[in-house]
Amino acid sequence: MGKVIGQRLPLYDSYRHTTGQTRFTDDIYLPGMLFVKTAKIPVPHARILNIDTTGAERVAGVAAVITHKDVPNNYWGAFVQDQPVLPDKYVRFLGQPVVAVAAVDEDTALEAAEKVKIDYEELTPVFDPEEAMQPGAPEVHEGGNIAKFGGYDAMMVRLGDVEKGFAESDYVIEHKFHTAMNEHAFLEPHCSVAEADANGHITIYTASQTTSWHQFLICGVLAAPINTVRIVSGPTGGGFGGKSNPSTEFVVALLAKKTGKPVKWRWTREEEFLISTVRSADTFWMKTGFKKDGTLVARQIRYIQDTGAYNDFGTYGMMKLTSQINGPYRIPNVWFDGYVVYTNKQVTGPMRGYSITQSVSANETQMEIIAEMTGLDPIEVRRKNLVQDGDILPTQQVLEAVGVRETLDAVIKASNWYSK
Amino acid sequence: MSVQYFAPASVEEALQLLAGNSDYTLLAGGTDLVPRMNLRQIKVLRGLVYLGNIAEMKGITSHNDYIFVGALVTHSRIAASELIKEKAPNVWYASYHMGTPAIRNAGTIGGNLVNASPAGDSCVALLAADARVILKSRHENRLVPVKEFFVDKGRTVLNPGEILYGVQLPMAGQGIRKGSSYQRIGLLKGSSTAITNVAAEVEQDGEGVCQACRIAVGAMAGTPLRLAALEEALAGKKIDRDLINQVVKDVDAWINPIDDTYATAWYRRKVVKVLIKRALLEASGLEGSEGEV
Amino acid sequence: MEIAFTLNGLAVKVDVKPADILTDVLRQKLGVLSVKKGCETGDCGACAVLVDGELVNSCVTLAPTVAGKSITTVEGLIVNGEMDIIQRRLAEYHGTQCGFCTPGMVMAIKALLNGNPHPDEAEIRRAIAGNLCRCTGYQKIVEAVQSITA
Ligand SMILES: Cc1cc2nc3c(=O)[nH]c(=O)nc-3n(C[C@H](O)[C@H](O)[C@H](O)COP(=O)(O)OP(=O)(O)OC[C@H]3O[C@@H](n4cnc5c(N)ncnc54)[C@H](O)[C@@H]3O)c2cc1C
Ligand code: FES
Ligand code: FES
Numbered sequence A: 001m002g003k004v005i006g007q008r009l010p011l012y013d014s015y016r017h018t019t020g021q022t023r024f025t026d027d028i029y030l031p032g033m034l035f036v037k038t039a040k041i042p043v044p045h046a047r048i049l050n051i052d053t054t055g056a057e058r059v060a061g062v063a064a065v066i067t068h069k070d071v072p073n074n075y076w077g078a079f080v081q082d083q084p085v086l087p088d089k090y091v092r093f094l095g096q097p098v099v100a101v102a103a104v105d106e107d108t109a110l111e112a113a114e115k116v117k118i119d120y121e122e123l124t125p126v127f128d129p130e131e132a133m134q135p136g137a138p139e140v141h142e143g144g145n146i147a148k149f150g151g152y153d154a155m156m157v158r159l160g161d162v163e164k165g166f167a168e169s170d171y172v173i174e175h176k177f178h179t180a181m182n183e184h185a186f187l188e189p190h191c192s193v194a195e196a197d198a199n200g201h202i203t204i205y206t207a208s209q210t211t212s213w214h215q216f217l218i219c220g221v222l223a224a225p226i227n228t229v230r231i232v233s234g235p236t237g238g239g240f241g242g243k244s245n246p247s248t249e250f251v252v253a254l255l256a257k258k259t260g261k262p263v264k265w266r267w268t269r270e271e272e273f274l275i276s277t278v279r280s281a282d283t284f285w286m287k288t289g290f291k292k293d294g295t296l297v298a299r300q301i302r303y304i305q306d307t308g309a310y311n312d313f314g315t316y317g318m319m320k321l322t323s324q325i326n327g328p329y330r331i332p333n334v335w336f337d338g339y340v341v342y343t344n345k346q347v348t349g350p351m352r353g354y355s356i357t358q359s360v361s362a363n364e365t366q367m368e369i370i371a372e373m374t375g376l377d378p379i380e381v382r383r384k385n386l387v388q389d390g391d392i393l394p395t396q397q398v399l400e401a402v403g404v405r406e407t408l409d410a411v412i413k414a415s416n417w418y419s420k
Numbered sequence B: 001m002s003v004q005y006f007a008p009a010s011v012e013e014a015l016q017l018l019a020g021n022s023d024y025t026l027l028a029g030g031t032d033l034v035p036r037m038n039l040r041q042i043k044v045l046r047g048l049v050y051l052g053n054i055a056e057m058k059g060i061t062s063h064n065d066y067i068f069v070g071a072l073v074t075h076s077r078i079a080a081s082e083l084i085k086e087k088a089p090n091v092w093y094a095s096y097h098m099g100t101p102a103i104r105n106a107g108t109i110g111g112n113l114v115n116a117s118p119a120g121d122s123c124v125a126l127l128a129a130d131a132r133v134i135l136k137s138r139h140e141n142r143l144v145p146v147k148e149f150f151v152d153k154g155r156t157v158l159n160p161g162e163i164l165y166g167v168q169l170p171m172a173g174q175g176i177r178k179g180s181s182y183q184r185i186g187l188l189k190g191s192s193t194a195i196t197n198v199a200a201e202v203e204q205d206g207e208g209v210c211q212a213c214r215i216a217v218g219a220m221a222g223t224p225l226r227l228a229a230l231e232e233a234l235a236g237k238k239i240d241r242d243l244i245n246q247v248v249k250d251v252d253a254w255i256n257p258i259d260d261t262y263a264t265a266w267y268r269r270k271v272v273k274v275l276i277k278r279a280l281l282e283a284s285g286l287e288g289s290e291g292e293v
Numbered sequence C: 001m002e003i004a005f006t007l008n009g010l011a012v013k014v015d016v017k018p019a020d021i022l023t024d025v026l027r028q029k030l031g032v033l034s035v036k037k038g039c040e041t042g043d044c045g046a047c048a049v050l051v052d053g054e055l056v057n058s059c060v061t062l063a064p065t066v067a068g069k070s071i072t073t074v075e076g077l078i079v080n081g082e083m084d085i086i087q088r089r090l091a092e093y094h095g096t097q098c099g100f101c102t103p104g105m106v107m108a109i110k111a112l113l114n115g116n117p118h119p120d121e122a123e124i125r126r127a128i129a130g131n132l133c134r135c136t137g138y139q140k141i142v143e144a145v146q147s148i149t150a
Helices: A014-018 A106-113 A162-168 A211-222 A249-259 A269-275 A314-322 A356-374 A378-385 A404-415 B011-020 B033-038 B075-079 B082-087 B089-097 B101-106 B109-115 B121-128 B228-234 B241-249 B265-283 C022-029 C085-092 C102-115 C121-127 C139-149
Strands: A034-039 A046-052 A062-066 A099-103 A117-122 A155-159 A171-178 A191-196 A202-206 A229-233 A263-266 A282-290 A296-308 A333-342 B004-006 B025-027 B047-050 B060-062 B066-070 B132-136 B141-145 B150-152 B163-170 B177-186 B194-204 B210-217 C002-007 C010-015 C048-051 C054-057 C070-072
Touching: A014 C085, A014 C102, A034 A106, A034 A249, A062 A106, A062 A249, A099 A106, A099 A249, A155 A314, A162 A282, A162 A296, A162 A333, A171 A356, A191 A249, A202 A211, A202 A249, A211 A229, A211 A249, A249 A263, A282 A356, A296 A314, A296 A356, A314 A333, A314 A356, A356 A378, A378 A404, B011 B047, B011 B163, B060 B082, B066 B082, B075 B089, B075 B101, B075 B109, B082 B089, B089 B121, B089 B177, B089 B194, B101 C054, B101 C102, B109 B121, B109 B163, B121 B177, B121 B194, B121 B210, B177 B265, B194 B265, B210 B228, B210 B265, B228 B241, B241 B265, C010 C022, C048 C102, C054 C102, C085 C102, C085 C139, C102 C121, C102 C139, C121 C139
Parallel strands: A034 A263, A202 A229, A296 A333, B004 B047, B025 B047, C002 C070
Antiparallel strands: A034 A099, A046 A117, A062 A099, A155 A333, A171 A282, A191 A202, A191 A263, A282 A296, B060 B066, B066 B163, B132 B141, B132 B163, B177 B194, B194 B210, C002 C010, C048 C054, C048 C070
């Protein structure tokens, strides 16, 4: 064995972790630093009628109180700019921050936030995406609850002739699947610190999984040239996809600009569960046709992804999903319609195997059922249908350098599968 | 909010303090109280009386017909006590399996009782043990059966100005074979409050006839609960599998499970029957316990 | 109110409010930033420290209650510039990834080994059951401890 290959090498930062020297964003304390807490309303769907911040501003120790009026470009989003930094017209999920307060400490900020008066008209919420798609359902967004794909309601993918495929199949099975919402629950809650220099340029310390992306979005919201916003990505105390979009950063940047002081916003675990992004809960129908010998012939999917209150990465998630609807299997006839639907729940976003794990679980469940129905060995059914170089995915991608067969063989060998 | 802090060194001193300030909040291990403070659920906090310096409430002592456990004894101390493990195995099991190492090191048996959670582990074990609590105030000592201690979720018969001093665990009389079993199910193996928990004690004579039995369940009502109807159905009879299956069938009428983030009432209703059955089989000696750490 | 206690072998005096949690006092007043806030409800163990040798979650410990006691954090395990073997092995066995749970995890293992120098696997897992780690899956942590005790 060499000096490196075959050796167990500690990660470059791990001794700092074990000795407690790693400085996460919440470990940054700057002179004169202010702390943020927010005002919210106790319902998931409402029209905002009036926001009165005077009570909060009067609390001793409060440096600034901001609302949507203080945000240069309030609406942001990766694909659709539908998400307000601080809402002006509607609250669309429970716990959505409406007003942000910066004060000398968290207790003072909280006391002030409790004194903000938000008048609102409660609206009927909708939580189930299937319900949200029905005509007459409560509207999460004006203009309907179905996000658009280039003017269409659904992301559509077609390969071959699916009706012909089902007709040629010996068996056709169909199931409805429902997956659960997941919270990343990284140990380090969201936190960021912003400070403005003498020129008003902003430095934001944060635990971002996507530094440049943060900078791009934050500059948009602040209406600031890109050279005036610096992002320092510190160590990330777990991200798993959940730290891909800005969360606390817009507000601390705005407050640092307004007050000229360093500002920190740290979410509590309660806020993590209530307002951070989650993996979407999806509902879908998967119909698969196959031959007696286990060969897959056709697949039809109607897919509903619950994106929550805002689109965020939802459109992208649906596009990403379509590359995986066959899993690693060759299916010559495919018909897919995927809907991204708004509901009055917290926003969904990337999480480990973004958008893919949901359909993979359905795919492999059906493979097990197919093995049972055909009496074939579950590994053999899979092996028979594995993709290979030159195969075309439903998205028209032509595959090359496919290694799945070798991978499967290696796993079977390593796990001693056949002697279990 | 300005809060007064006191750390009395004796029960006398603590009671003296409470006599004039019955709205002060008592603090033992803090594992129930402090999370609620951090979540801003405690709206009024005038004074904190930390009991942790009162040595006489930290003892485990053996007496003629009972064992005394001070209210400040931590779950870790109980889990490490050979005496409790031998003489009150359910009380031992409850402490050994509750929470996490850090929670057991701080959390006390007294705090568990006064917190009166519907599925408090010590609460359920002490109910089935027929334990008595000693309540002290400036002018009075009260001995209250645990069965009469809980009023509602988070509420007990403890009066303002009173301190829970300790617990008495009665021991079985001569010639009685006492079997016991504690069953619990949680979301995680470590760290998690019970979805439901069951403690059973069965006293049998030489012939296997049930002389007395006590069955306590958690999360089946606003407070930990004794299932008196089941106990009566077993009393005076020779216990076998058929009898146990029979009485477990009737559980539904006597429970009203809580519905919360840990589990639904529907699930609790299903699972509690399985646990009661296991508990009775084990406590009556018909089945051994499953090995576990 | 002023309280005095021992922190990593040194006598300290600090001004606290009765309802301050120990985590905040250690982090903000005494600069012990290894003590993390993951939940503030006693559930995650990121804030775990030793109080008189026993593992305790500092977020559910009110600061005045540690008056006169002795507190140890990961900083205190470094003696004459030498790391504790737990700190070395966790790093070498990849028992730490993002590192946020790690200081609490180190203290939980320290508490275990202080009382039981040769724990079996079940005892190791029971000892770290209150320290949530979302990155490692625990296996590498267990292996790191086993490498010490084997
Ligand atoms: C992560 C976590 C996991 C947990 N897991 C479990 C579990 O698995 N099972 C379980 O049952 N519980 C569990 N708990 C709850 C808690 O740890 C226990 O109920 C514990 O026994 C409480 O004791 P304490 O000394 O910490 O109480 P404290 O928080 O100090 O006090 C609780 C209440 O009792 C009052 N009180 C305390 N002592 C006295 C006294 N002597 N006289 C009068 N009043 C008093 C206090 O005023 C307060 O209202 C868990 C808690 C956490 C944070
Ligand atoms: S922060 Fe203390 S246990 Fe999580
Ligand atoms: S290493 Fe990231 S939580 Fe444990």
